[in-house]
Every structure is written in structure tokens, then in C-alpha cells.
Amino acid sequence: MTIRVMLVDDQVLLRTGFRMVLAAQPDMEVVAEAGDGVAALEALRSTRVDVILMDVRMPNLDGVETTRRICADGTAEDAPKVLILTTFDLDEYAFSALKAGASGFMLKDVPPDELLAAIRAVHSGDAVVAPSTTRRLLDRFTPMLPSAAPQDGHPELARLTEREREVLLLVAQGLSNGEIAARLVLSEATVKTHVGRILTKLELRDRVQAVVLAYETGLVRAGGSAA
Secondary structure, eight states: OOEEEEEEOSOHHHHHHHHHHHHTOTTEEEEEEESSHHHHHHHHTTSOOSEEEEESSOSSSOHHHHHHHHTSOTTOTTOOEEEEEESOSSOHHHHHHHHHTOSEEEETTOOHHHHHHHHHHHHTTOOOOOHHHHHHHHHHHGGGSOOOOHHHHOGGGGGSOHHHHHHHHHHHTTOOHHHHHHHHTOOHHHHHHHHHHHHHHHTOSSHHHHHHHHHHTTSBOTTSOBO
16 A cells, blocks of 8 residues: 655755655655645645645744644544654644644654654554654653643543553653563553553544643653653
8 A cells, every 4th residue: 555645844855855765665655745834735635645744833834733734633534644843852843733633753854764664653553753752842841731630630531440541651651562561561462452442532543642641631740750
């Protein structure tokens, strides 16, 4: 299956570089490009896209609002997945985009093999963000989030079983399913099942939103420690 990719960035040179990398892959095709959010939304009306590589700082309509509009209908099966690209490791715009529904966060200087792996993973339904980058991003901006006890901030957390809560804590610390399986002495398939149930119970799009929720509710403190 060919992964249809859209490049959204106001820098033509960067789009050209990404297009060359993707064009060399037998399972990927760049089907659209846009220099800002307005053009991206317009292109989506006539072009089917699987994954969008989205810059955050653009004229006319930035990547955050564009992502929010694209992800507004999180139930649409054919809705494209958004991977945020930014120049800065700690970027408040990128954090806002994750909250808006983006499935990942990457730096523009990411090695090509990591970018390609991320595109394939997101297309398959996973949310891929470098754990260290996610933790730094969330640790930086957690103090700016409204403080709330887990029970008060998100009552749905009470729906989780003790094991699911334990898995959510480890997801929020940036651990992959394999790492969580090793930590809890479970099979990776079992961990994947737990993560799926967590997302369903909390009505979340993917594990990136689960990480954000864990920090917002106070379930995890800045630094990745349990509350």
C-alpha cells in the first residue's frame, strides 16, 4: 500500500529535500504540497492524504490551527495523521499542535531513516515521538498548564484499572510498548491491548494525547514522576 504524503512548509527548499527523500521509497508518494495552512486545507478538499508533515510556524494559518481543523473529526477513519516538524527542540507551538491532535513531533533535522520509520508507524496507527524529546517538551510546559488533581481534572481516569493506570504512567514517561512490556513482565501484545483500552476509555485519539492528558491532570509531574 502506498502512503500518500502531504508536505506543508513555507520553505520551498525544505519541501524539496523531504520530497526527494520520500520519492526514493517504493511505498511512499508525495501527493500534495502547501506553503501554509490555508493552502493545505484547500488541497485536502480534492486530494486524499494519509500522512501530513506539518510545519508549525507559517504565514496566513499556522500549523497549530491547521492541525486542529484537520483533527477536529477524530472519528473519521480516513482522516490524515499529522506529524509536526519544527526547527526548535522546545517549541510551544509544537506542544499546542500535539494537544490539537497531532500524532507526533519531530525536528526538521531528523535523520531520513527515522523520518521514514515515523511516517510508516503513524500510517499504521501508532503515534511516534522521540521519548526524550516528548519528555523535554512536556517538562518545559507542564508548569504553564492548569493544575488539577487527576480525579477532578478528568473523572474518566477512574474508569482505568490499576494495571491500565500503571501502563498509562509508563506511556507518559515516554516508554515504548516493548519497554513497558519488559518493565511490567508482560508480552508486548498485552501492553498494546492495555494501551488500546486506555485510549478507548479516555476517548483519546492516540498515545500522544494520552501523554498530554497525564501531565495536564497531574497524574504525572514534570520530570516524568508519578503524582
